[in-house]
Amino acid sequence: MTxxxxxxxxxxxxxxxxxxxxxxxxxxxxxxxxGKQAEHRERLLFREVPCSRSQAAQLQAA
Incomplete structure (x- = not known):
């Protein structure tokens, strides 16, 4: 500890x-x-990964 x-x-x-x-x-x-407590412990956090401008342009074109 500090x-x-x-x-x-x-x-x-x-x-x-x-x-x-x-x-x-x-x-x-x-x-x-x-059961619900066990389900909550197994959940994973969602992390969104930012995409590059070129990837965003490709997604918009599709």
């Missing part, structure tokens, strides 16, 4: 809750059943 990040005991930590958007509305993961 000097800017103090060590905290478990009693000093603030619990946080993770929320996700499901079917158009936000829900906490703690409300999910076991």
């Amino acid at each position: 000097l800017n990040q103090p060590q905290l005991r478990d009693e000093e930590r603030t619990p946080c809750e993770v929320w996700t958007r499901v079917m158009g509305y936000h829900r906490p993961l703690s409300c999910f059943n076991a």
Whole structure:
């Protein structure tokens, strides 16, 4: 750890809750059943890769 990040005991930590958007509305993961929690853990983040101008021109021409 660096000097800017103090060590905290478990009693000093603030619990946080993770929320996700499901079917158009936000829900906490703690409300999910076991199957839905497992499904959420398996999800991958989508990363869009920017294309070059020549690739964009080819896509527009198609």
